[in-house]
Amino acid sequence: MKQQELLGIDVGGSGIKGAIIDLETGELRSERFRVATPSPAKPALVAVAFKEVVEQFKWKGPIGCGFPAVIREGVALTAANIDPQWIGTNAAQLLGKATGCEVYISNDADLAGLAEMRYGVGRGKNGTVILITIGSGLGSALFINGRMVPNTELGHLFLKNSKQIAERYAADSARKREDLSWEEWGTRFNKYLQHLERLFSPSLFILGGRGSKKIDSYREVLTLKTEVIPAQMRNNAGIIGAAIFAAESQGLEV
Ligand code: BGC
Numbered sequence: 001m002k003q004q005e006l007l008g009i010d011v012g013g014s015g016i017k018g019a020i021i022d023l024e025t026g027e028l029r030s031e032r033f034r035v036a037t038p039s040p041a042k043p044a045l046v047a048v049a050f051k052e053v054v055e056q057f058k059w060k061g062p063i064g065c066g067f068p069a070v071i072r073e074g075v076a077l078t079a080a081n082i083d084p085q086w087i088g089t090n091a092a093q094l095l096g097k098a099t100g101c102e103v104y105i106s107n108d109a110d111l112a113g114l115a116e117m118r119y120g121v122g123r124g125k126n127g128t129v130i131l132i133t134i135g136s137g138l139g140s141a142l143f144i145n146g147r148m149v150p151n152t153e154l155g156h157l158f159l160k161n162s163k164q165i166a167e168r169y170a171a172d173s174a175r176k177r178e179d180l181s182w183e184e185w186g187t188r189f190n191k192y193l194q195h196l197e198r199l200f201s202p203s204l205f206i207l208g209g210r211g212s213k214k215i216d217s218y219r220e221v222l223t224l225k226t227e228v229i230p231a232q233m234r235n236n237a238g239i240i241g242a243a244i245f246a247a248e249s250q251g252l253e254v
Contacts (some may be wrong), residue, residue: 002195003252005029007059010066010108011046012037013081013136013173018053019236021243023254026119028236030057033210038182042083043091047098054099063101064109064246066139066238070151074105079155080167104246110150111241112231116147118244118254120206120232125145127183127203127229130154131231133238134211138192139165141198155170158193166192172211186218197226204229208237 014037015171018157019233020030033056038045052204054063057213070077074092079085095103113131120127124147133139139149155167171193191207205224207215208231215230222228231237247254 001246006243007054007057007063008054008065008066008239008241008246009050009244010111010238011050011068011082012238013041016046016049016053017235017239018057018236019239020057021082021240023243023247023252026115026159026244030237038063038083038226040083041072042085043089043094046082047094049138050095051068054101059101059182060224061101062250063094063095063099063103064111064242064244064249065091065103065105066111066242066245067105068108069137070153071107072151073104078153078190081173089253102246102250104242104249105240106245107139107141107151108238109139109208110118110141110148110239111190111245112139112233113143113148113206115233115237115241115245116208116231117143117146120237121229122204122206124134124150125204125242128200129204129206130200131206131208132193132200133209134172134189134207136171138171139209143193144154154196157195157199159191166195167225172209175211176225182214182217183221186221189218190222190224193224193228195224197224202226206231208234210235 097253140154
């Protein structure tokens with residue numbers, strides 16, 4: 001049977017967003033619904049907020065979920081922008097139990113990348129493609145000839161002469177925390193992309209997450225040799241990718 005639609009949910013450092021996704025076109029079939037990520041973002045509290053999103057859609061089927069951590073077989077292995085209690089937690093099981101639905105979970109940036117490679121600006125792009133999501137953290141997705149290398153965590157690289165990881169310096173949260181203009185922030189982000197450029201010689205950078213919506217405010221300070229384009233699905237890529245992932249994990253034709 002060909003499943004037509006699926007609920008995709010993106011758990012972020014500041015919001016939990018969901019929408020019903022058309023698996024054929026990758027488009028949203030419902031309004032996007034968002035609740036704030038509880039603070040502290042402990043597993044039990046996030047599970048309650050996640051359930052609220054699911055109930056909003058009166059959803060009963062499988063759910064795809066992007067999560068801001070390294071995820072292996074449903075288990076969170078890191079927690080940079082979420083409570084440390086998540087480390088070692090089987091997130092798929094916990095959220096599955098909270099909602100009574102089958103939950104398929106993977107790293108949020110990987111899923112945003114999956115959506116863009118499947119339906120968006122990465123479609124048909126070969127070579128090394130890197131997607132960076134700009135939000136509370138810097139998420140990364142790496143594709144080699146269309147195949148994903150999961151859990152790359154390139155937001156955690158150290159930049160030259162810096163004692164902190166790149167996302168402390170160049171995520172959208174750093175812009176807000178330090179009250180930077182888009183241009184000031186863009187100059188930092190450019191340094192970060194230059195570092196990635198030296199390491200990977202990619203053929204394309206795709207920018208996702210909320211910071212990608214503002215690309216026109218900092219495009220001019222980007223001085224890379226590599227082409228840089230915003231994700232076609234902007235902030236929705238994570239939700240869309242989550243739905244694709246759940247469908248594919250079940251062996252459904254998408
Ligand atoms: C996390 C990543 C995540 C990114 C974006 C980082 O802090 O380590 O796993 O993809 O934030 O949410």
